[in-house]
Amino acid sequence: MNVPSDLPSPLAKTLSLSHDSLKAIFATDILLDGSFGKEWLVIDDTGLQVYALSPSGEPVIRFQAPWLAIKAPQTESLVGGGALLLTLDGHTREILRHSNACQKEFSRVSKYLTEYVAYLKDKAEGKSPEIPVLAADRGVRLRCPHCNLLLPEGTQVCPACLHKGKVILRLAGYLRPYWVEALWIILLMFAGLILNLIPPYLTRPLVDQVLVPQNSASTPHQRLVLLGWLVFGLLVAQILGTGATIFRSRILVRLGALLSHDLRLKLYSHLQFMSIRFFEKRPVGAMLSRVVQDTDSLEEVLVEGLQIFVGQLLTLIGIGVILLMMNWKLALLILIPVPICLWISNLCMPRLIGLWRRSWHFRSRLSTSVTESLSGSRVVKAFAREEAEIKRFSGHSIDVQESNRIAHQSIQTFFPMLWLLMSAGSLLVWYVGGRSIIGGDMTLGVMMTFLAYLGMFYGPLNYLTRLADYLARSLAAAERVFEILDSDPDVKEDPGAVALRPMEGRVEFVNVTFGYESHRPVLKNISLSVAPGEMIGLVGQSGAGKSTTMNLICRFYDVNEGEIRIDGIDLRRIKQTDLRSQIGVVLQDTFLFNGTIAENIAFARPDASREDILAAAKAANAHDFIVSKPDGYDTLVGERGQSLSGGERQRVAIARAILHNPRILILDEATASVDTDTEKQIQEAIARLIKGRTTFAIAHRLSTLRNANRLVVLKNGALLEVGTHAELLAKEGEFHRLVNLQKETSSIMAVGK
Amino acid sequence: MNTSPAAPTIVRTDPISPSIPPSPETTMIRYFDPSHLSFFMAGATLRLTVADEYSCLQVSVHRMFPLTHPDQYFSIRDGAGNELGVLRSLNALDPNGRECVLLALTRRYMAAEVRKIIRARERFGIVEWEVETHRGVCRFSTRDLRDNIRRLSDRHFVIPDVEGNRYDIPDLAALDTQSQAWLLQHL
Ligand SMILES: Nc1ncnc2c1ncn2[C@@H]1O[C@H](COP(=O)(O)OP(=O)(O)O)[C@@H](O)[C@H]1O
Ligand SMILES: [Mg+2]
Numbered sequence: 001m002n003v004p005s006d007l008p009s010p011l012a013k014t015l016s017l018s019h020d021s022l023k024a025i026f027a028t029d030i031l032l033d034g035s036f037g038k039e040w041l042v043i044d045d046t047g048l049q050v051y052a053l054s055p056s057g058e059p060v061i062r063f064q065a066p067w068l069a070i071k072a073p074q075t076e077s078l079v080g081g082g083a084l085l086l087t088l089d090g091h092t093r094e095i096l097r098h099s100n101a102c103q104k105e106f107s108r109v110s111k112y113l114t115e116y117v118a119y120l121k122d123k124a125e126g127k128s129p130e131i132p133v134l135a136a137d138r139g140v141r142l143r144c145p146h147c148n149l150l151l152p153e154g155t156q157v158c159p160a161c162l163h164k165g166k167v168i169l170r171l172a173g174y175l176r177p178y179w180v181e182a183l184w185i186i187l188l189m190f191a192g193l194i195l196n197l198i199p200p201y202l203t204r205p206l207v208d209q210v211l212v213p214q215n216s217a218s219t220p221h222q223r224l225v226l227l228g229w230l231v232f233g234l235l236v237a238q239i240l241g242t243g244a245t246i247f248r249s250r251i252l253v254r255l256g257a258l259l260s261h262d263l264r265l266k267l268y269s270h271l272q273f274m275s276i277r278f279f280e281k282r283p284v285g286a287m288l289s290r291v292v293q294d295t296d297s298l299e300e301v302l303v304e305g306l307q308i309f310v311g312q313l314l315t316l317i318g319i320g321v322i323l324l325m326m327n328w329k330l331a332l333l334i335l336i337p338v339p340i341c342l343w344i345s346n347l348c349m350p351r352l353i354g355l356w357r358r359s360w361h362f363r364s365r366l367s368t369s370v371t372e373s374l375s376g377s378r379v380v381k382a383f384a385r386e387e388a389e390i391k392r393f394s395g396h397s398i399d400v401q402e403s404n405r406i407a408h409q410s411i412q413t414f415f416p417m418l419w420l421l422m423s424a425g426s427l428l429v430w431y432v433g434g435r436s437i438i439g440g441d442m443t444l445g446v447m448m449t450f451l452a453y454l455g456m457f458y459g460p461l462n463y464l465t466r467l468a469d470y471l472a473r474s475l476a477a478a479e480r481v482f483e484i485l486d487s488d489p490d491v492k493e494d495p496g497a498v499a500l501r502p503m504e505g506r507v508e509f510v511n512v513t514f515g516y517e518s519h520r521p522v523l524k525n526i527s528l529s530v531a532p533g534e535m536i537g538l539v540g541q542s543g544a545g546k547s548t549t550m551n552l553i554c555r556f557y558d559v560n561e562g563e564i565r566i567d568g569i570d571l572r573r574i575k576q577t578d579l580r581s582q583i584g585v586v587l588q589d590t591f592l593f594n595g596t597i598a599e600n601i602a603f604a605r606p607d608a609s610r611e612d613i614l615a616a617a618k619a620a621n622a623h624d625f626i627v628s629k630p631d632g633y634d635t636l637v638g639e640r641g642q643s644l645s646g647g648e649r650q651r652v653a654i655a656r657a658i659l660h661n662p663r664i665l666i667l668d669e670a671t672a673s674v675d676t677d678t679e680k681q682i683q684e685a686i687a688r689l690i691k692g693r694t695t696f697a698i699a700h701r702l703s704t705l706r707n708a709n710r711l712v713v714l715k716n717g718a719l720l721e722v723g724t725h726a727e728l729l730a731k732e733g734e735f736h737r738l739v740n741l742q743k744e745t746s747s748i749m750a751v752g753k
Numbered sequence: 754m755n756t757s758p759a760a761p762t763i764v765r766t767d768p769i770s771p772s773i774p775p776s777p778e779t780t781m782i783r784y785f786d787p788s789h790l791s792f793f794m795a796g797a798t799l800r801l802t803v804a805d806e807y808s809c810l811q812v813s814v815h816r817m818f819p820l821t822h823p824d825q826y827f828s829i830r831d832g833a834g835n836e837l838g839v840l841r842s843l844n845a846l847d848p849n850g851r852e853c854v855l856l857a858l859t860r861r862y863m864a865a866e867v868r869k870i871i872r873a874r875e876r877f878g879i880v881e882w883e884v885e886t887h888r889g890v891c892r893f894s895t896r897d898l899r900d901n902i903r904r905l906s907d908r909h910f911v912i913p914d915v916e917g918n919r920y921d922i923p924d925l926a927a928l929d930t931q932s933q934a935w936l937l938q939h940l
Contacts, residue, residue, distance in 0.1 A: 030863070030888075034859060034860065035888040036886070036888055036889040036890065036891040078861050078862075078863055079819065079861055079862045079863060079864070080863030080864050080917075080918050080919055081863045081918070091795075091797075092798055093796060093797055094797045097863075099863065099918050100916045100917040100918045101916035101918065103917075149879060149881075150894045150896070150915060283900070286900070354875075354938050358899075358940070361900075365899075483878065517917055
């Protein structure tokens with residue numbers, strides 16, 4: 001039974017007391033006057049009630065109607081929501097309203113109410129109809145049970161409840177294959193650190209025993225020898241230190257390059273398996289920058305992160321310990337500004353991160369607009385919109401420039417100030433230490449050594465404050481890369497998916513309802529059964545849902561309700577590669593890849609022999625035009641196949657489909673936009689192609705569908721008529737109307753003979 | 754604005770396409786003279802009488818530019834969704850009819866107009882908003898806001914939430930500074 005999980009307890013109490021015959025409860029989120037608020041529709045054996053809460057929290061019935069009074073329940077679709085309407089005493093009344101969030105629920109409700117009213121009527125007339133059931137709820141948006149955050153599509157993992165450290169661990173996981181390199185880096189870093197610690201340590205004897213000796217026991221000669229040794233020691237330490245740095249950097253660069261390739265490949269492979277819906281929602285340019293740029297930034301985080309985390313942290317700890325040992329009082333002075341700095345960092349960081357995100361967004365928008373306008377360059381030129389495009393680009397570019405400027409300027413202001421604050425500690429050291437030297441409590445050598453170490457101490461500290469900025473930039477990149485890696489394809493492969501090969505080609509639609517956005521169904525309750533080898537023509541006005549039907553057969557999208565079966569198996573339970581390898585599509589706007597004609601024909605079967613390709617091209621009536629090109633089958637088709645004419649592209653696509661040899665063939669307006677002569681050739685090619693295959697064809701010219709075994713007429717997403725050409729004409733319904741319309745418009749083409 | 758009445762504004766693009774029937778009604782837009790129209794409510798439905806022509810028991814009024822020009826160009830449609838004609842503005846309607854049409858419009862267009870942003874918290878690419886609108890306080894979540902927001906001008910924004918609901922900010926500058934700051938932080 002449907003009961004909202006957040007039903008207020010007084011209402012729950014009232015309902016459980018007075019209703020043993022409760023059927024379902026649905027919550028709305030908007031009141032009748034359009035303001036935000038909650039009301040509840042209660043369906044029980046007696047009829048409908050709408051409950052509201054009084055200001056004191058008591059449930060009150062705002063509306064009720066017994067079943068017998070209810071006529072014609074329906075939902076009205078509004079912009080941003082909908083309303084449930086009933087006819088009572090001959091008047092249409094609006095009984096509740098809801099936003100888009102509840103659209104799916106209330107379309108279920110209205111369907112159920114309609115069926116239930118019909119059921120009661122039938123029963124009253126003495127028939128024995130089936131009791132309707134409320135359709136099961138599907139596909140609710142998931143929220144995290146702990147923090148109520150909306151979960152990313154296709155995952156159950158709440159990114160907020162996932163520990164932050166886990167993200168870092170996860171990043172570190174990418175390093176695992178390169179643990180040898182990583183280990184070397186860490187070892188060399190360690191060695192470098194120790195070598196770096198030596199020179200300041202030698203400063204102390206250098207000052208106290210050689211330059212400004214405290215006791216004049218040593219002779220100038222002894223002092224010179226010691227000086228020699230100390231300088232030699234410094235030289236060795238520096239040479240070794242530099243060697244360690246060179247080796248470390250070389251390994252680091254290698255590691256970075258490897259990692260970056262790994263990430264790019266992983267991301268790209270993942271993208272290849274994402275659904276059409278995923279790409280529809282995301283501009284190509286944005287995806288481009290993720291694959292190309294963000295993976296690079298991510299690599300940078302990993303590599304730099306390794307350096308900063310391990311190297312600088314070690315240095316920081318090592319020097320901190322030395323400083324404390326040398327003079328703990330002075331050492332503590334240095335630390336005074338640290339908590340203040342951390343606090344300020346924490347305060348300002350989210351803003352800085354926001355600035356980076358913003359700048360990233362503008363950059364991705366820029367690359368989106370470039371990809372778009374370059375791929376549409378013909379249209380741009382044809383309409384002489386170059387200037388306008390430049391202006392648009394300039395606008396976007398200015399946004400990038402501005403957001404970058406703001407981000408950089410903020411950072412360039414923030415960090416030096418933080419640095420200033422932090423180095424206030426060293427001024428304290430000068431002052432307090434200076435007083436100790438004047439007072440004779442400390443030697444100059446100790447002070448110099450201390451200051452030298454102090455300088456080295458601030459290095460990593462500075463690094464660590466920059467780390468925040470660093471992490472901000474790169475975690476933003478990591479977020480975007482992970483977002484893709486984490487989003488499961490919304491058209492998922494069932495774990496128990498069955499192999500289907502070779503398929504017979506029987507296609508059944510069972511009460512299929514589908515909408516691109518779930519609150520606006522495009523196909524409504526379609527049922528249809530197609531025998532293997534049958535050719536079905538889909539007819540209807542543009543926007544009726546013909547292409548959508550095709551998309552569902554290819555499983556580019558999953559249905560919202562009902563199911564599609566092939567050979568009796570639910571589409572969602574068939575292995576996707578099996579499915580797609582046996583479905584062929586020829587679309588109106590044919591997409592060819594930049595390559596040769598031969599490569600394009602063999603796209604689905606790269607192992608096809610040259611003779612296979614020739615045969616396919618011949619059957620597609622493409623052979624002759626291909627051979628007449630100077631480069632024959634080696635002709636480059638250009639990006640998207642632009643250097644071929646529309647009809648040529650179409651025939652190459654048909655050849656591609658023929659070679660693919662699918663069991664189910666989909667032709668979506670495959671012959672639109674070509675001249676009659678070419679169309680005739682394409683028609684012939686298609687006639688050869690469809691032999692023995694289950695075929696779904698959409699054609700602008702209804703005459704094209706004369707060969708179809710049956711025609712299916714769609715109107716506004718509903719299945720209106722099914723039958724043979726002759727049957728539908730005789731019926732004088734929608735098809736008849738469409739045919740007549742075409743007859744009127746075209747005196748050249750004989751239609752419907 | 755285009756004032757020449759009944760200029761043919763739909764041109765048939767494909768002479769053989771069944772989707773654009775060549776009947777004269779659909780190739781010309783009929784602009785109504787507001788003084789000939791009388792609208793009134795009957796229950797939840799809007800009725801229309803066109804003087805000396807016909808009455809329609811159930812009409813709906815659609816904005817043609819709901820985002821950019823919400824108060825100009827209205828399509829008047831019958832119960833089956835066929836366009837009866839176009840109204841350029843509501844101003845010249847009789848006050849009562851105007852009232853009825855406005856009522857129908859507020860009912861149909863449910864976008865809430867944001868008066869104040871109380872809170873906007875971003876977590877993992879999802880921003881959770883709490884806003885005060887002309888229809889009361891509400892909360893909603895947006896995802897990938899920067900990609901999905903509609904910028905109709907420098908100051909006019911429409912925020913779509915994950916459910917497909919819309920929240921309108923007609924003039925950013927008219928919001929208080931805290932609200933502006935919340936918004937700009939997420940754009
Ligand atoms: N990718 C999409 N996202 C949202 N709506 C879509 C999409 N593709 C098509 N539609 C809408 O779905 C409806 C049916 O479209 P379609 O099946 O392409 O019609 P046709 O019968 O002309 O092939 C149309 O109203 C169209 O605007
Ligand atoms: Mg189509």
